[in-house]
Amino acid sequence: MRITGPTIFTSLLLLSCSEPSDVRAGLSQSDEATNQVAATSTIREYNGNRNAYFGDLHVHTMYSYDAFIFGGIASPDQAYEFAKGGAITHPAGFDMQLDVPMDFYAVTDHAYYLGIIREMALGNSVLAQHEVAQGLDDLGDDVNFRRSVFGNFRDFANSLRGNELMDNAVVKTAWNDIVTSANRHNNPGSFTTFVAYEYTAAGPNAEMLHRNVIFRDSIVPDLPFSRLDSDDPQDLWAWMDTNRGRGIESLAIPHNSNYSDGLMFDLVDVNGNPLGAAYADQRVRNEPLAEITQVKGSSETHPGLSPNDEWAEFEVLTNRLGTGIPLQPEGSYLRDALLNGIRLEDAEGFNPFKFGIIGSTDNHNATHVGSEDDYYGASGLLDSDSQRRGSVPLDTLAVDGSIYFDRYSRFSASGLAGVWAEENTRASIYDAFRRKESFGTSGPRMKVRFFAGYDLPAINDSEMVEKAYSEGVAMGGDLIAEAGREPSFIAWAAKDPNSAPLQRLQIIKGWVADGRSYEQVHDVACADGGVVNSSTNRCPDNGASVDLDDCSISPGLGAGELKAMWRDPNYDASQNAFYYVRAIENPSCRWSSWDAVRAGVEPSADIPATLQERVWSSPIWILP
Secondary structure, X not given: OOXXXXXXXXXXXXXXXXXXXXXXXXXXXXXXXXXXXXXXXXXXXXXXXXXXXXXXXXXXXXXXXXXXXXXXXXOHHHHHHHHOXXXXXXXXXXXXXXXXXXXXXXXXXXXXXXXXXHHHHHOOOHHHHOHHHOOHHHOOOOHHHHXXXXXXXXXXXXXXXXXXXXXXXXXXXXXXXXXXXXXXXXXXXXXXXXXXXXXXXXXXOOOEOOEEEEEOOOOOOOXXXXXXXXXXXXXXXXXXXXXXXXXXXXEEEEOOHHHOOXXXXXXXXXXXXXXXXXXXXXXXXXOOEEEOEEOOEEOXXXXXXXXXXXXXXXXXXXXXOOOOOEOOOOOOOHHHHHHHHHHHHHHXXXXXXXXXXXXXXXXXXXXXXXXXXEEOOOOHHHHOOOOOOOOOOOOOXXXXXXXXXXXXXXXXXXXXXXXXXXOXXXXXXXXXXXXXXXXXXXXXXXXXXXXXXXXXXXXXXXXXXXXXXXXXXXXXXXXXXXXXXXXXXXXXXXXXXXXXXXXXXXXXXXXXXXXXXXXXXXXXXXXXXXXXXXXXXXXXXXXXXXXXXXXXXXOOOOEOEEEEEEXXXXXXXXXXXXXXXXXXXXXXXXXXXXXXXHHOOOOOOOOOOEEOOEEEEOOEEEEO
16 A cells, blocks of 8 residues: 555564564655565575565466456466566556565465366367357457356356366366466565465355365375365365375365355354364364455454444445345354354364464455555456446436446455565465464555463563563464463554554454353554553544545554553453454555545445554464
């Protein structure tokens, strides 16, 4: 995000250790961006206290059936060139380029009919003669025609004749290109790629049960396991376990649980059987992470699940895509799943929902989704300009005012995955995924650290990070409760130099008492000298605002970093509990308001005009 108005930078030396500082006093914002690019592009030496790395683990190219129909013809090679800082062309003809290159990246095309639609369009095989192929060789710019072609493909693929569209030789060719491209662009120490794909399972009413499968290294299976093999995620996990026995290591990352209508984190399996210890072991072994944010909204929590969390409505999508049918919140959001997990742990001794946190985009242009002030859209030609994505009125006017096409207006310019790893290599970053020392952001490159322990160092100790690692546990870890002792928590967050300042630092707690689960949000550090109110656990509002005439933000408000040593005033060593950190920026313009400002119109009253970007850490669990 490129913001208008002054920002505040404070020293981050305390928690950066041997990392280059993100804060360079006296530099302009443009100088900051230039230096940030240079810092990200430079090989960083091995750091035992770990560096923060940022990337995207959810990107679609020409081999995904939907991306190709939407206009996406970019290859995996082009996707990786983009991630490294190069420019590639959007289907609508404009260039897309990052201000700051990625540290790691994964192309995750749908294994479901991988490469099939593109092959039909090329006309090089008998697939081009199939009835579903009609029109694919000349889709044109008519987005309604593209939607109809997509609908025809989807309906036929889901029919009893769907196997007529399959050609394993085509799938194999596409998969080999994906694997080769990832291995070619992997550059240890500078830029990491992962061989990956999307497993696109669906529930009985098309509920999303999608996962991205990420392989640790270049040893991968001959073909990916897809929805055509099974719609049951347990069969995917069994396949992964079998591969692991053959030396092929991978993990799966559920995403869009907010669109699962309660099935992603249901308390029964797909066959309606209650969850048990074997299920929990298999799921946690294969799914150590979950995606908390992406273009199709936030999956942290829902206002109906967290009525006492004033920030629960952030980028929440309440209806099935393209319909007015409400989605069920229970079983669809990560915080709810974490609470159910510790409740099952407390009652039955197993926890199937013990996952760390990342963000990613799910972009179908072979790129990251862009920033709020430079939003590329996520679905090729379908949302390539402000009218098509519903942020600016259509040219046609209704009697009672402007008409908006609102299918994509609730989509988000989100998200990003972060990890703390010793070096920028597949092994180091993958191991960070496995130990859940990961975090997710809604787009900006905010950093967050989180530790718990009984003998943690002082927050201003010059060797704080090293001592916290040796004396406590980092995010993603377990802390064993000790009778008569109360742990302390170290929480820290730093702003993205190219985004808005931080407003508040929070710790979210979930716990079990008397067989029921509870949650509470604690502000633990406030910007601008604010003090947390002990009765409400909240910082005072710092007065930061946005001028919707030009999207400028309040000057002189907010913080470059926030940190706190915190003790839970209601800690009980006998209770199963989890804690995670959330840091929230000052308000800034949402991408839809940026579109409106550029078009010279008022932002739509039906879309939030501003948002507060945020970062989430993985939890730390307390085991009694």
